[in-house]
Amino acid sequence: MANRRARLCLAALLPLVAGACGGGGETPTAAAGAGPVTVKDCAGKDVTFAQVPERVVTLDGYAAQTLVRLGVADKIIGTGYPAPFAVDRSPYKERLAGIPVLAERVPVTEVVAAQRPDLVLTAFSAFGGPPGSPKDADLATMSAKGLAACLPSGPMLTDLAPTYDYVRKLGAVFRVPDRAERLIGELRARERAVAAKARPGDAPRVLVLQDDPVAGQPIKTSGSGTIAHALIVMAGGRSVFTDVSSMHADISPEQVVQRDPQVLWLISDYPFAKAKGQELADRVRKNPLLAGTSAVEHGRVVSTSQYLVSFPSPLNLDGLEQLATDMHAGGT
Amino acid sequence: MTATVPKPLALRAAAAPYPALLAALAGVLTVSAVVATGIGPVGVPAGEVAGILAHHLTGGGDTAATADLIVWRIRFPRVLLGVVAGAGLALAGAVVQGVVRNPVADPYLLGLSHGASVGAVLVLTTGVAVLGALTLPAAAFCGAATAMALVLAMARQGGRLLPVRLILVGVAFGHLFAGITSFVLARTDSSAAQQQIIFWLLGGLSGTNWATLPVPAAVVAGATVLLLARARRLNALVLGEEAGAALGLNASRLRWQLLVLTTLLTGTVVAVSGGIGFVGLIVPHLARMLVGADHRRMLPVAVLLGGVFLLWADVAARMLISPAELPIGVLTAFLGVPFFLLVMRARGLAGQESA
Secondary structure, eight states, X not given: OHHHHHHHHHHTOHHHXXXXXXXXXXXXXXXXXXXXXXXXXXXXXXXXESSOOOSEEESSHHHHHHHHHXXXXXXXXXXXXXXXXXXXXXXHHXXXXXXXXXXXXXXXXXXHHHTOOSEEXXXXXXXXXXXXXXXXXXXXXXXXXEEEOOOOOSSOOOSOHXXXXXXXXXXXXXXXXXHHHHHHHHHHHHHHHHHHHSOTTOOOXXXXXXXOXXXXXXXXXXXXXXXXXXXXXXXXXXXXXXXXXXXXXXXXHHHHHHHOOSEEEEEEOOTTOSSOHHHHHHHHHHOTTTTTSHHHHTTOEEEEEHHHHSSSOTTHHHHHHHHHHHHHHTOO | OOSOOOOOGGGGGGGXXXXXXXXXXXXXXXXXXXXXXXXXXXXXXXXXXXXXXXXXXXXXXXXXXXXXXXXXXXXXXXXXXXXHHHHHHHHHHHHHHHHTTOTTOOTTTTTHHHHHHHHHXXXXXXXXXXXXXXHHHHHHHHHHHHHHHHHHHHHEETTEXXXXXXXXXHHHHHHHHHHHHHHHHHHOOOHHHHXXXXXXXXXXXXTOOGGGSHHHHHHHHHHHHHHHHTHHHHHHHHTOHHHHHHTTOOHHHHHHHHHHHHHHHHHHHHHHHOOXXXXXXXXXXXXHHHHOSOHHHHHHHHHHHHHHHHHHHHHHHHHTTTTSOOOHHHHHHHHHHHHHHHHHHHHOOGGGGGO
């Protein structure tokens, strides 16, 4: 096997593969000799990788969290937006802490280009969202390929297909499809364990809150097109606002009272929120707007960090388990 | 407060002969372009920047160096687009102010920029990409053209195009288009699209590459030449309907032509840079303060000043909260307002005669 790998290295032109051969122990065995790999980007266009990417920039921590679980974190030469690392677990947390941070937010084009990446990843659904961050054309300028975690455009998301698709896509690109399938298998097993505990026919009405509501202002919630909505369904609940779909949808306080949620799910850590974590939960419990809801009367207020449930990432399952446990146990 | 404010030294340049002023401005623009190319979130030594620019400007090809990628393929096109966009917006503003004979006029006032926004926002939210990377600029241009066509059609009365009607109809349509933009923004599901829309509304030059540059550069250059050739008639137009007629001028016809040219100019610039405000309003006045209201003298100065101004506004946009980036519209206001007030207090509002 070692002999075969050595020959492949010679054949594949030294400068590009030198790194991969040097770290021979790290390179996957399953598909080490495979030809070009082609995956689809979010627009359905083919992206072809002749070699395993060696210089990867992750624009946000979510993409890095997926790579570290695929065992290819050593390919990451820099990351932006490392905030999601804070909620990760050992041993991944330590591994992620070693990745050079390019910017606390999503880095701008120039900063990414200076790294000379051959692949740029984002778990957001498209490139070029944050001001100045690289768009598809900028990636072409720096001759890097780009892969975003695609969200389906449909109005309703009820499973974690975007998360699994992204893991599978990256597994193919980094020639570790077996590791990707193993990871997906583990995540699906956790998903099934949660589903097994749900009581059918008894789906509580769940309202997602992202901040402490203020009288007279619309309330921010996660709509039906988001990962958060998928988690509610998978945890055995149902969202009271399936008629809005965006990530930060505005809803009217009157409707909240009328639809009477039985569980309040606080997605914390959004930068616009007035309070975070436990403090947010305390404020929401005392909020007169929500005092009459079944959720507050029965103390069913669940809190989760947005870093677990906002974008496709293996940590979505952590968010799911948290929600399911607290939802059925009666809250924190 | 008395009106007699001592003139700052820098402004004595205006007392210098006109060709010297033009040459000085052109020099400032050139030096600014080189210096600005050396400034960015990734530090590249000044000598290396100069070397890379010299290498390419003398016909050298792309090299594999990282500095080459950043300086020549990412930063320099952006600096040049800043110059082109600034020049184009200043020119458009100067013409609109002349056409409607109103000192607060700019492309915004006639609903042009808002029309372009509607086109762009529709593309950003629906994700339509019929023309690939050209979809967004094409849609923005179509939006501006549609807005102008609507405004011209509604403002015409008995074959005549009167300034007051133009302004009123333009402002009305501007509000309608702004309303549509806000509606689409509120309705959109994707937060990535929302971010893009907000950034687009305030303008920004990030994402510029060499392929972005030729069309706006050609349009701005062509419009400058065309307008300079018509500068005399523009002067007559400013005098008003009767005076213009006495000079043998068909005012409505000329207004119509100039507005079509402005649409082309604004549409092309807004399409590549988003809705950058304030440049079209303020730079023409600065130019008038420096060299008077005669369009033959004022237009070239406005073009150069607009270029320098937007170039530095963009440097500030990418440096102030580096490595993140600010929308450039924020910076045009931050830099422009104090500068404008300073010059106005020092020189008096020379544009008043033309209003």
